[in-house]
Amino acid sequence: MSPDSGAAPAADRADDVLRLVDPAGTLNERAAAGMLDVTGELVRGLYRDMALGRRFDQEAYALQRQGELGLWLMSLGQEAAQAGSIRALRADDRVFPSYREHVAALCRGIPPAELLSQWRGASHGSWDPERYHFHIYSLVLATQTLHAVGYAMGVRYDAADSVVLTYFGDGASSQGDASEALNWAAVTSAPIVFFCQNNGWAISTPASKQYAGPLSERARGFGLDAVSVDGNDVLAVHAATRAMAERVRAGGAPGLIEAHTYRMSGHSTSDDPKRYRDHAELARWEAHDPVERVRLLLTARGWADEDYFATVASEAEELAARTREECRALPEPSLSDTFRHTLCEETEALRREREGFETYLESFL
Amino acid sequence: MTTTATTTTLGRALNEGLRQAMRDDERVILLGEDIAALGGVFRVTDGLAAEFGDRVVDTPLAESGIVGTAIGLALRGYRPVCEIQFDGFVYPAFDQIVSQLAKMRARSRGLLRLPVTIRIPVGGGIGAVEHHSESNEAYFCHTAGLRVVACGHPQDAYDMLRAAIACDDPVIFYEPKRRYWDRAEADLARPVDGDTLGHARVLREGADATVVAYGPAVAVALGVAEVAATEGRSLEVLDLRSLSPLDTTELCRSASKTGRVVVVHEAPVNVGLGAEIAATVMEHCFYDLEAPVERVGGYNVPYPPARAEGDYLPDLDRVLDAVDRVCAP
Numbered sequence: 001m002s003p004d005s006g007a008a009p010a011a012d013r014a015d016d017v018l019r020l021v022d023p024a025g026t027l028n029e030r031a032a033a034g035m036l037d038v039t040g041e042l043v044r045g046l047y048r049d050m051a052l053g054r055r056f057d058q059e060a061y062a063l064q065r066q067g068e069l070g071l072w073l074m075s076l077g078q079e080a081a082q083a084g085s086i087r088a089l090r091a092d093d094r095v096f097p098s099y100r101e102h103v104a105a106l107c108r109g110i111p112p113a114e115l116l117s118q119w120r121g122a123s124h125g126s127w128d129p130e131r132y133h134f135h136i137y138s139l140v141l142a143t144q145t146l147h148a149v150g151y152a153m154g155v156r157y158d159a160a161d162s163v164v165l166t167y168f169g170d171g172a173s174s175q176g177d178a179s180e181a182l183n184w185a186a187v188t189s190a191p192i193v194f195f196c197q198n199n200g201w202a203i204s205t206p207a208s209k210q211y212a213g214p215l216s217e218r219a220r221g222f223g224l225d226a227v228s229v230d231g232n233d234v235l236a237v238h239a240a241t242r243a244m245a246e247r248v249r250a251g252g253a254p255g256l257i258e259a260h261t262y263r264m265s266g267h268s269t270s271d272d273p274k275r276y277r278d279h280a281e282l283a284r285w286e287a288h289d290p291v292e293r294v295r296l297l298l299t300a301r302g303w304a305d306e307d308y309f310a311t312v313a314s315e316a317e318e319l320a321a322r323t324r325e326e327c328r329a330l331p332e333p334s335l336s337d338t339f340r341h342t343l344c345e346e347t348e349a350l351r352r353e354r355e356g357f358e359t360y361l362e363s364f365l
Numbered sequence: 366m367t368t369t370a371t372t373t374t375l376g377r378a379l380n381e382g383l384r385q386a387m388r389d390d391e392r393v394i395l396l397g398e399d400i401a402a403l404g405g406v407f408r409v410t411d412g413l414a415a416e417f418g419d420r421v422v423d424t425p426l427a428e429s430g431i432v433g434t435a436i437g438l439a440l441r442g443y444r445p446v447c448e449i450q451f452d453g454f455v456y457p458a459f460d461q462i463v464s465q466l467a468k469m470r471a472r473s474r475g476l477l478r479l480p481v482t483i484r485i486p487v488g489g490g491i492g493a494v495e496h497h498s499e500s501n502e503a504y505f506c507h508t509a510g511l512r513v514v515a516c517g518h519p520q521d522a523y524d525m526l527r528a529a530i531a532c533d534d535p536v537i538f539y540e541p542k543r544r545y546w547d548r549a550e551a552d553l554a555r556p557v558d559g560d561t562l563g564h565a566r567v568l569r570e571g572a573d574a575t576v577v578a579y580g581p582a583v584a585v586a587l588g589v590a591e592v593a594a595t596e597g598r599s600l601e602v603l604d605l606r607s608l609s610p611l612d613t614t615e616l617c618r619s620a621s622k623t624g625r626v627v628v629v630h631e632a633p634v635n636v637g638l639g640a641e642i643a644a645t646v647m648e649h650c651f652y653d654l655e656a657p658v659e660r661v662g663g664y665n666v667p668y669p670p671a672r673a674e675g676d677y678l679p680d681l682d683r684v685l686d687a688v689d690r691v692c693a694p
Contacts, residue, residue, distance in 0.1 A: 096437075124472040135440070136473055140464050146430055147465070150437020150445075157394070157419075157443070176457075180430040187425055341475035342509050344533040347563065349610040 019230040025296025036239035040303030047294045050079035053103030055316035064269040069119045075102045077264030080290030084237030096148035096166040099137040108132045113326035141172035145181035152190035164192045171202025185254040186223035194256040199263035204276040219256035231259030232290040369554045376545035378519040381553040382526035395421045397448030428458035446482045453496030467510030478533045488581040490543035492671040500632035506609040513609040515539035517583030519551040528562040541581035565612035571601035574625035579605040582629040589684045617649045624655035625691040634662040659687040
């Protein structure tokens with residue numbers, strides 16, 4: 001394995017990877033060319049989303065280490081890819097996430113406790129997808145891409161003008177469902193954006209072992225529109241997603257965005273990335289930290305001062321405290337409820353089984 | 366209520382069931398391979414594309430995609446009806462059915478409804494090539510969150526399909542493919558009756574033994590009862606209709622009444638539905654039984670080449686032999 005086999009920062013990649021802000025926080029000429037109307041308000045908002053998302057992820061990690069969660073899948077390093085994309089959508093645009101889209105979920109207003117519930121073992125999925133237009137997580141890779149395409153077909157039947165966005169990863173792109181979904185979307189012209197967070201690693205398998213040709217080329221082969229972006233540049237992600245979502249909304253071909261980012265933590269709290277990746281790779285990516293880049297931009301432009309950063313930091317601490325508190329207050333799940341939710345109406349057979357279970361429990365009283 | 370019974374085939378009854386469901390509810394969408402212009406390889410969707418246009422979707426040849434997109438349509442408020450072209454082609458969709466469709470309601474703690482019907486032509490007896498004659502109901506009966514049903518004659522084909530489409534749960538709907546052309550009287554204008562979905566039905570009353578069957582084996586069971594009657598034996602034929610959940614009330618009522626039970630299905634006997642039926646009868650009717658429950662079904666081998674399927678499928682003689690065994694003094 002070469003040290004670069006997992007992923008190289010987008011700076012080292014070809015010019016067709018869209019970037020608006022370099023790692024030193026400088027807007028480039030593409031940004032100046034009006035690709036995006038970059039305002040202080042926009043950048044401050046995205047910075048806040050990313051900073052809160054990072055603090056939340058850090059707190060969830062700590063909660064797992066304290067035994068409050070059974071497992072946590074860290075989003076560290078992927079804040080720009082998620083905040084930049086979700087903020088480019090309308091609130092009624094439906095999102096089908098994979099399982100690491102915590103920053104995007106927070107942006108949609110999903111409460112921290114509901115995000116932690118399934119990792120605590122309190123549920124398999126907690127929030128109401130209708131309320132947040134954000135489906136519950138899918139743990140079997142790429143399955144959600146097909147759900148998203150079907151949902152988008154429904155949007156088209158309804159003659160509605162919302163679009164659907166589905167998140168998946170470099171590992172998931174190897175699944176048959178991903179190819180079926182890309183093809184299906186193209187054939188049906190479903191109003192959908194596929195958003196691949198290529199974070200370099202699928203547990204221990206580098207992206208170079210998932211695909212040899214660029215994902216954007218694969219998407220074009222299916223008949224989709226496709227772009228590659230620097231996934232650690234929140235403005236590039238935002239611009240690309242907004243442009244594609246609006247094109248799809250206006251009836252254009254469905255599309256795919258490949259965001260080159262980096263999973264700065266292990267796959268999960270059970271993982272040990274030291275076993276398979278070089279520390280030097282992580283160090284290279286740390287120089288491309290997505291949150292730091294935006295902080296530098298805000299400072300350089302005079303769009304935010306120390307007071308602003310202090311305010312966001314204190315908001316982040318409040319979120320962390322709320323996350324801790326709500327996590328510990330999550331109700332214990334009830335097996336009896338599972339019987340009731342297996343089918344829309346509890347059948348005679350399910351009722352008998354549930355009553356047998358409850359009678360058994362009562363025998364201990 | 367006036368009845369409008371006509372003589373029809375099972376395939377035609379299904380076709381009419383789909384047509385009425387689509388007329389009654391514009392959110393019913395059909396997804397499948399070759400179901401629009403061709404009308405499906407068994408012509409069950411014949412003429413529907415002409416009437417309903419883009420609500421009948423010729424999909425790419427991708428079964429996981431058919432079920433996966435049906436889930437998405439259901440989440441959007443539609444009632445998709447998927448056609449899997451042949452029983453042996455359902456396995457590429459296995460994850461979408463078992464891990465996604467079946468579990469999504471429970472995963473969402475009852476917030477989501479998945480009214481998806483998956484029609485599968487099932488079983489052998491038509492001289493087909495391999496993967497076209499399988500009976501895979503046990504896989505789906507073993508999965509919580511699915512309803513699994515099988516129709517055996519035209520009236521049930523119509524009634525049960527309409528009930529399946531109207532049901533808010535995912536339904537695996539088995540159609541006995543060698544019975545598509547069987548004719549019988551049926552009323553194809555009856556209102557939707559949800560009760561047809563969860564309940565077994567006695568098709569022929571009898572006193573000496575109960576033959577339990579479903580799907581393509583129902584006709585075999587009725588034939589057995591006919592022949593047994595000429596030998597002086599009175600057999601009760603119970604059409605299970607619902608494979609999951611099992612109608613244990615009706616099953617046990619009949620088993621207790623006759624005290625003798627033979628289960629017939631095309632699927633291999635090994636870990637087949639007959640085992641669950643035998644265990645259920647043993648648990649609930651042990652002291653009413655006069656003989657051990659007999660199971661007649663496929664052998665524990667891959668489905669054989671067409672010219673050998675006559676030896677594999679449970680037929681009149683094998684079932685009559687089993688009846689002899691349970692009725693032996």
